[in-house]
Amino acid sequence: MKIDNTKAQMRKGILEYCILGILESSDAYASDIIETLKKAKLIVVEGTLYPLLTRLKNAGLLEYRWEESSSGPPRKYYSLSKSGKTFLKELELTWEELQTAVKIITNTPK
Amino acid sequence: MNKTININLSGIIFHLDEDAYNLFKSYLTEVKNALESQEGREEIILDIEARIAELFALRLEQSRHEVITIDDVNFICDTLGAPNDFKEEEESNKTHQKETKSKKRLFRNPDEKVIGGVSSGIGAYFGVSMIWIRVIFLLLLFTTGIGFLSYVILWAAIPQAKTTAQKLQMKGEPVNLSNIEKSVKEELNGVKERFGEFRIESKGNSKSFLHFLERVANFILQVFERVIKFIFNFFNIILIIFASILAFVLFMILFGIIGGAWNVGSLNFVSINGNLLGLNVAEAILGKGIDLTLIRIGALLVLLFPLLGLITIIAKALGKTLTKGKLFNVIGGISFFIGLAFVLYAGGQVANSFKVGATEVRKIKLSGDVFDIRTDLLEYNKGFLFEIDDQNLRIDNVSLQIKKSKDSTARLIMKHKARGKNNSDARQRAQVFDYPFEQNGGYLILSECFSVPKEALYRGQELKLTLHLPVGNEIFLDPSIENLIFDIENVHNIWYGNMVGHTWRMSQKGLVCLDCEEIEYFNESEMEDTKEIQLKIKDLESEIKRLKNE
Numbered sequence: 001m002k003i004d005n006t007k008a009q010m011r012k013g014i015l016e017y018c019i020l021g022i023l024e025s026s027d028a029y030a031s032d033i034i035e036t037l038k039k040a041k042l043i044v045v046e047g048t049l050y051p052l053l054t055r056l057k058n059a060g061l062l063e064y065r066w067e068e069s070s071s072g073p074p075r076k077y078y079s080l081s082k083s084g085k086t087f088l089k090e091l092e093l094t095w096e097e098l099q100t101a102v103k104i105i106t107n108t109p110k
Numbered sequence: 111m112n113k114t115i116n117i118n119l120s121g122i123i124f125h126l127d128e129d130a131y132n133l134f135k136s137y138l139t140e141v142k143n144a145l146e147s148q149e150g151r152e153e154i155i156l157d158i159e160a161r162i163a164e165l166f167a168l169r170l171e172q173s174r175h176e177v178i179t180i181d182d183v184n185f186i187c188d189t190l191g192a193p194n195d196f197k198e199e200e201e202s203n204k205t206h207q208k209e210t211k212s213k214k215r216l217f218r219n220p221d222e223k224v225i226g227g228v229s230s231g232i233g234a235y236f237g238v239s240m241i242w243i244r245v246i247f248l249l250l251l252f253t254t255g256i257g258f259l260s261y262v263i264l265w266a267a268i269p270q271a272k273t274t275a276q277k278l279q280m281k282g283e284p285v286n287l288s289n290i291e292k293s294v295k296e297e298l299n300g301v302k303e304r305f306g307e308f309r310i311e312s313k314g315n316s317k318s319f320l321h322f323l324e325r326v327a328n329f330i331l332q333v334f335e336r337v338i339k340f341i342f343n344f345f346n347i348i349l350i351i352f353a354s355i356l357a358f359v360l361f362m363i364l365f366g367i368i369g370g371a372w373n374v375g376s377l378n379f380v381s382i383n384g385n386l387l388g389l390n391v392a393e394a395i396l397g398k399g400i401d402l403t404l405i406r407i408g409a410l411l412v413l414l415f416p417l418l419g420l421i422t423i424i425a426k427a428l429g430k431t432l433t434k435g436k437l438f439n440v441i442g443g444i445s446f447f448i449g450l451a452f453v454l455y456a457g458g459q460v461a462n463s464f465k466v467g468a469t470e471v472r473k474i475k476l477s478g479d480v481f482d483i484r485t486d487l488l489e490y491n492k493g494f495l496f497e498i499d500d501q502n503l504r505i506d507n508v509s510l511q512i513k514k515s516k517d518s519t520a521r522l523i524m525k526h527k528a529r530g531k532n533n534s535d536a537r538q539r540a541q542v543f544d545y546p547f548e549q550n551g552g553y554l555i556l557s558e559c560f561s562v563p564k565e566a567l568y569r570g571q572e573l574k575l576t577l578h579l580p581v582g583n584e585i586f587l588d589p590s591i592e593n594l595i596f597d598i599e600n601v602h603n604i605w606y607g608n609m610v611g612h613t614w615r616m617s618q619k620g621l622v623c624l625d626c627e628e629i630e631y632f633n634e635s636e637m638e639d640t641k642e643i644q645l646k647i648k649d650l651e652s653e654i655k656r657l658k659n660e
Binding site for chain 1: 120148161192
């Protein structure tokens with residue numbers, strides 16, 4: 001069992017939740033999402049994100065529209081779909097539950 | 111001065127240094143390969159290309175350069191991550207999937223070897239313990255000798271894993287049908303892509319003929335390489351099929367052992383009239399004693415292990431892993447060697463009981479002349495070499511010779527040979543045999559087989575008959591004795607197979623044919639002689655007629 005592997009697994013699990021969370025407040029370009037995630041040190045390299053975004057979009061959780069860019073090619077502008085919003089609500093609930101659960105377990109004096 | 115290459119990324123044109131272009135191209139290819147099995151691959155790649163274009167544009171703006179250098183490409187690689195990072199997502203999707211491993215290649219394993227590391231290499235390739243492979247090789251070696259030949263060929267054909275990377279590849283992704291299918295597809299795609307590139311490149315770069323030739327040569331080489339890989343993948347499938355067949359045969363043999371027959375050599379698993387032929391052979395040689403039991407148990411133990419091994423291999427190839435622990439391997443290995451010991455011990459016992467030979471001679475005077483010799487033509491259930499009933503072992507190893515008698519009596523001499531552990535054992539066995547024959551007037555009726563008591567067991571018994579005929583004796587060799595005769599001397603040197611069906615007379619020099627047609631049977635020089643003689647006779651006859659008429 002490798003520690004890196006476990007870490008990556010934990011991070012991966014909440015990555016979807018975080019992406020949906022970023023898009024809840026405002027629509028964003030892929031590069032914006034990447035920047036935010038990078039700042040939070042949730043991802044190290046960008047490559048990880050593209051397959052994930054496409055998958056969420058194909059699952060109907062995300063929508064996008066093309067926006068012209070002044071510096072480069074047109075960019076995808078992502079937003080939450082209706083089902084994405086309900087999905088996020090459920091994830092938020094689960095996250096709360098998990099947090100409490102972990103807190104209870106790790107804080108219980110032995 | 112540097113050459114630049116133009117590329118189009120998401121509709122924007124970039125100028126890349128040649129080395130930057132090469133690096134970038136191989137990076138993109140690897141990313142594409144990494145995303146091979148990903149859903150929505152095309153779209154992901156477009157997104158990634160768009161992102162790269164964005165980053166390139168940003169870099170150019172910052173540096174105020176016009177050309178993308180290798181530094182920019184390296185920056186892209188760092189930012190987007192190694193090709194394998196793109197794959198991560200797919201795995202979180204299917205958590206049960208195995209770790210990413212590089213594609214497997216067949217190597218000889220230099221770290222774990224007895225001879226050339228072939229077995230451990232193949233074992234690693236199929237993800238099974240090398241013990242299985244060794245056992246199969248050993249089995250093939252002992253039974254047919256194919257083991258030796260195939261080992262040498264594989265030794266020569268399979269490269270040794272030298273570098274660490276090769277050793278990793280040796281133990282890489284397990285070979286199963288879905289992986290084979292995947293890699294076949296990859297190869298085909300690769301060929302298509304190369305072909306597309308080749309067309310584009312040859313259009314764009316038709317500067318010099320030499321350049322063009324170089325590209326053609328490269329292209330052919332690559333196609334060739336891919337074809338070889340493609341064939342190798344089929345080789346995998348063939349291996350799986352071969353393993354299946356081998357497993358089936360082993361299963362049949364095991365079935366035979368349990369059912370009673372173990373005779374592998376003649377593959378007599380089939381029961382005829384409720385009589386297992388293989389069992390007959392085993393019983394005739396081993397008796398019903400401890401040796402038979404030993405060999406049966408031994409063969410069962412020896413065969414069970416490789417059979418289980420083959421089933422594991424096939425299951426693996428079909429993508430199902432059968433859980434089996436170290437203990438299983440150890441027990442399987444021990445049972446194999448115990449079984450082998452049983453078989454070798456019993457085999458040694460049997461070989462030992464064939465050590466010494468002895469001969470018993472019986473001379474029988476025949477009353478009067480023999481003018482016809484034939485066999486009884488009794489239909490009997492002919493097994494392999496012999497058949498067995500409740501009391502007797504009937505052996506068909508009988509041969510007949512015809513010689514000149516020294517006096518005026520006809521005699522039949524029987525020489526019965528048998529083998530045994532020691533002299534007295536062999537002599538005793540040689541003494542007990544029963545050969546049924548009959549003299550009915552001038553007819554001598556022989557039998558095609560003789561019998562020994564069942565308890566005497568089969569110990570290489572054979573019966574040599576010699577019929578001694580007095581000079582002047584005429585005898586008809588019935589075609590039914592063809593199975594008994596092998597090489598009977600005669601004055602014409604006629605092949606024995608052509609001697610039957612004719613009447614012969616014993617002369618001082620040997621047997622003379624009385625009714626053979628010379629054209630059929632005589633060898634060429636003799637034929638010429640006879641023709642001459644016949645012509646002379648005809649001449650003489652016409653001469654006589656002429657004289658008579660006169």
